[in-house]
Amino acid sequence: MKDPVCGDEVRTPKYRLVFEGKEYFFCSPMCMAEFKKSPAKYKQI
Template sequence: MKDVVCGMEVDSKAIKSTFRGKEYYFCSDTCKHKFDKDPEKYI
């Protein structure tokens, strides 16, 4: 799976966030915070 913010490959043990019932995974806290701030931008 890919980090939707930067496109880096990540696995299911990565940092995650849930938006509208779907889980999204991230390579870093920075990418997670960007997603959490404006999820519509990345989906």
């Protein structure tokens, strides 16, 4: 899985978020918070 915010490879999917029916994984709570702030910027089509 790839962190959509920083582009890093996520090996341990600790931080998971479902947005518009899609699953996203993040490397840190900071990246997850950043995604939540502006999901339209980071969401995958």
